[in-house]
Amino acid sequence: MRIRRLTTVDLPQLAEIESQTRSPWPVAELTDELQQGRDYVYVAESLEGDRAEIEGWYKAQVVPPEAELHKIAVLRAVRRQGIGQKLLDHLIGKLVKEGCSVLYLEVRSKNNQAVGFYRKNGFYEVGLRRGYYREPVDDALLMQRDITQPGIS
Template sequence: MTNAPPPLRPAGEADIPVMAALHAAAFPPAERWGGTALTAMLRLQGGFGLLAGESGFVLARAVAGEAEILTLAVHPGTRRQGLGARLLEAAVAEAARRGAAALFLEVSERNGPARALYARAGATEVGRRRRYYADGTDALVLRIGPEN
């Protein structure tokens, strides 16, 4: 018997406790977002979330023809099973449905697995934010879109 991957569904404010727990499991303490931050992100103009049960989620926003991934979290116990790619693909599709021609995101220069995920999705580096993360590492600004 195989374990079917959890279906993706729109995330709402009722899902914030699950999303906060996932974020806490997926990120180092200094980078974790609690319920207040996640609620604020979901409420941004053009904000949307997609949730895969208690396995992972993505928060993004699409405004004025562009989109950005605000955060993407996959529980460590369910990594390396394609869920990050599914969440990213679904966020890109939803952003396009909302009129975005390009999607941007930041990723730590030290996060090899996430960088590989984004590279497989066609992301290209378009900038760098020096000492962006709490540990002092730079963030690479990536773009996914037809102008890559």
């Protein structure tokens, strides 16, 4: 597996991953993001023979010394195989090199699997946005982690 920057060629595969998430991002927003080039948008790609398949991705906004993880998602068929962990570790490594010390995120409060993943990785709750998500309605937990500390997982 390798982790590399997202390109426009990747968008159809990314749309497939997004269709399997609770809060899918429109491909049009990702297309705009690629044109702007401000944020970190990376994909985890498996290489089998001459075919590459995107199995996960993340997007983060970086304004040192802080960063915010906007999305991390993994293809349903390969979840719970460490891809999300590799993506998060990749992001944190890049952020530390950029001089960031804190990583923020928000997550659906009822997404127990994601909340557990972030807690396992040293994130803790710092706030709550009631009714933030739609379809289905859910609160957003605001979480943060000091990324200057060694990995927790």
